[in-house]
Amino acid sequence: MASKKQVVETIALACSECKRRNYTTTKNRKTMQEKLELMKYCKWDRKHTLHKETKVK
Ligand SMILES: [Zn+2]
Secondary structure (H helix, E strand, O other): OOOOOOOEEEEEEEEOOOOOEEEEEEEEOOOOOOOOEEEEEEOOOOEEEEEEEEEOO
């Protein structure tokens, strides 16, 4: 039985204004259960916007 639990998950951070995925990062599901929301620089909007966690792939 292969039951290797993946604790660290790769996620993408998508701009809430233009919806582009500008960043990828990892998060530990054990310590971070809520959705990530970060102020990040969007090169398409050329300003800092709110980036929200989305699934990779
Ligand atoms: Zn943007």
